[in-house]
Amino acid sequence: MTTVDNGVNVQALLDARKALAGAPEAAQFTWRASAKWxxxxxxxxxxxxxxxxxxxQAHKSEAVFDADHPEVFxxxxxxxxxxxxxxxxxxxxxTAGVASVAQNRGIQLRSVESTVExxxxxxxxxxxxxxxxxxxxxxxxxxxxxxDASPQDIEALVAQSQKRSAVFDALTNPTNVTVEVAAA
Amino acid sequence: MTTVDNGVNVQALLDARKALAGAPEAAQFTWRASAKWxxxxxxxxxxxxxxxxxxxQAHKSEAVFDADHPEVFxxxxxxxxxxxxxxxxxxxxxTAGVASVAQNRGIQLRSVESTVExxxxxxxxxxxxxxxxxxxxxxxxxxxxxxDASPQDIEALVAQSQKRSAVFDALTNPTNVTVEVAAA
Numbered sequence: 360m361t362t363v364d365n366g367v368n369v370q371a372l373l374d375a376r377k378a379l380a381g382a383p384e385a386a387q388f389t390w391r392a393s394a395k396w397x398x399x400x401x402x403x404x405x406x407x408x409x410x411x412x413x414x415x416q417a418h419k420s421e422a423v424f425d426a427d428h429p430e431v432f433x434x435x436x437x438x439x440x441x442x443x444x445x446x447x448x449x450x451x452x453x454t455a456g457v458a459s460v461a462q463n464r465g466i467q468l469r470s471v472e473s474t475v476e477x478x479x480x481x482x483x484x485x486x487x488x489x490x491x492x493x494x495x496x497x498x499x500x501x502x503x504x505x506x507d508a509s510p511q512d513i514e515a516l517v518a519q520s521q522k523r524s525a526v527f528d529a530l531t532n533p534t535n536v537t538v539e540v541a542a543a
Numbered sequence: 544m545t546t547v548d549n550g551v552n553v554q555a556l557l558d559a560r561k562a563l564a565g566a567p568e569a570a571q572f573t574w575r576a577s578a579k580w581x582x583x584x585x586x587x588x589x590x591x592x593x594x595x596x597x598x599x600q601a602h603k604s605e606a607v608f609d610a611d612h613p614e615v616f617x618x619x620x621x622x623x624x625x626x627x628x629x630x631x632x633x634x635x636x637x638t639a640g641v642a643s644v645a646q647n648r649g650i651q652l653r654s655v656e657s658t659v660e661x662x663x664x665x666x667x668x669x670x671x672x673x674x675x676x677x678x679x680x681x682x683x684x685x686x687x688x689x690x691d692a693s694p695q696d697i698e699a700l701v702a703q704s705q706k707r708s709a710v711f712d713a714l715t716n717p718t719n720v721t722v723e724v725a726a727a
Contacts (some may be wrong), residue, residue: 371617399550426635448628451610
């Protein structure tokens, strides 16, 4: 018998699935980020703490992300644009899903690469034409996967990853977002 | 007359609005990211090139982002989770918008801070309950702004930023996302 090891602890995830089925309140997570304006359209956003399993949790280390706009937007390009962070989230979510599903199905992965392209008509955000939306018109993800599996099984892996992806859902379906200003 | 300087070149943006009104094809941007699976649910995503103004463009430098899952997900926490990248994008997009709108309205900003919280029931992604969605249930952004303006003007700044935000639109409205596997 071959031992498949993609580095995913599927047993722990299956155990968590069983445990959370009887404890829905423990499954309620709150993810957080804090942003600070630097100058112009440059900001830094920090991610460290979150809430889950009924308690405050923290990542092993704090992560800080610069966002800015490129010089063709008359900005200083001190970081990628905000909308590109959505592509980072999408690619990484689907990739994690492919690894998890492969582990669960006994498929050894050798390499998983993907490219994501988001089509964006910037007339929306510039206010040129109110019929043009502000966000992406559409997004395309293309995977290249080298694994010990048939092309059909690889297609099925990717389909299952998509079906369970938090970020795929967040981009393809609407979410309520409330924006408030705290009293000074 | 006071000179307001938030570091945003609003004149260039107004000029771009005018120029792109007559050249919609130049307004078509393609943003890109490339992801590579590392091990387990850890991946790295690289952002460098994009297309816009009718030509290939590049950021000043390449940016690489680690994504992983925390130890409570039986993973190694080599980076923030994919879904947290959406919060980074949202916070930074709204912050850039606040700076741009303030500049356009002659409002001097002193500080802009925000916190973003995304509520996430992880029973969706774990497949515990198919009635639970995979993505966020809802997201809340809270701004704290110190500026040379009335509370009403600050509220209006934030509202206008939200109205023109690429990421706010991408999260609150659906986008078509296609996922394909390239032939090996």
